Amino acid sequence: MGDTPRREIRSFVRRAGRTTRAQTRAMTELWPRFGIDLPDAPLDLDQVFGRHRPRLLEIGFGDGEALAEFAGAHPETDCIGIEVHEPGVGHLLLALEDRGIENVRIICHDAVEILDRWLPPACLDQVHLFFPDPWPKKRHHKRRIVQPAFLDKVARALRPGGMLHMATDWVPYAEHMAEVTDGCEWFDKDGGTAIPPAFAGRPQTKFERRGMRLGHEVRDLLYRRNDAPLSSPADC
Numbered sequence: 001m002g003d004t005p006r007r008e009i010r011s012f013v014r015r016a017g018r019t020t021r022a023q024t025r026a027m028t029e030l031w032p033r034f035g036i037d038l039p040d041a042p043l044d045l046d047q048v049f050g051r052h053r054p055r056l057l058e059i060g061f062g063d064g065e066a067l068a069e070f071a072g073a074h075p076e077t078d079c080i081g082i083e084v085h086e087p088g089v090g091h092l093l094l095a096l097e098d099r100g101i102e103n104v105r106i107i108c109h110d111a112v113e114i115l116d117r118w119l120p121p122a123c124l125d126q127v128h129l130f131f132p133d134p135w136p137k138k139r140h141h142k143r144r145i146v147q148p149a150f151l152d153k154v155a156r157a158l159r160p161g162g163m164l165h166m167a168t169d170w171v172p173y174a175e176h177m178a179e180v181t182d183g184c185e186w187f188d189k190d191g192g193t194a195i196p197p198a199f200a201g202r203p204q205t206k207f208e209r210r211g212m213r214l215g216h217e218v219r220d221l222l223y224r225r226n227d228a229p230l231s232s233p234a235d236c
């Protein structure tokens, strides 16, 4: 019993999903160009991108279309996308190649661990979390990625003044996000908790379109990282 490793509660389950032949090729041929293989030490993002520019992180990019659109429209912003679902990673790799987008790097790993172990403090200007899995059943709420401990990690990675932009099509999750983020001392609300999507300045996502077809209401939540210092290493 004592030797049984504790099972982490993760915000995702690895779905088998169908990987197309093109996506398989992308994982072999394009990964060396756009993918980040995790080193033993925290990432040096200036080295990863070969320059120092404003940086955005998108967590759980799905098929990556929103990230590709954002990166294509903002060539002066360096974008890191994290996703655990390999077909989605393959899809984004192909989109980057097709559209000649150079300012994106991809990590295929649990974003919570990346925030914890691989991102240096205050290295990001923006974090996007668009339509994270809502885990609607009460017994699954513990799997929702937006929790106080997660926000502490995001706060550590964002520079003061940096933005956290979340969106969901599940109103009870939006309420949960607002409650938890309002209660986090490192974030200040920016522009209200329910920005109409048309004003939120982000591309529409695949999961969002699905939600809208089902008649779901979409909510965007914007928060700014304030300059309150993280109080102790335990907060990181």
Ligand SMILES: C[S@@+](CC[C@H](N)C(=O)[O-])C[C@H]1O[C@@H](n2cnc3c(N)ncnc32)[C@H](O)[C@@H]1O
Pocket: 011, 012, 059, 060, 061, 062, 063, 082, 083, 084, 085, 088, 109, 110, 111, 112, 130, 131, 132, 133, 134, 145, 205, 206, 207, 208
């Ligand atoms: C509901 S989908 C939304 C995808 C996309 N953002 C969209 O709006 O179309 C949530 C995505 O987050 C990914 N995900 C969930 N937890 C994650 C984690 N801890 N690290 C990386 N990706 C995660 C899942 O694999 C899934 O693709």
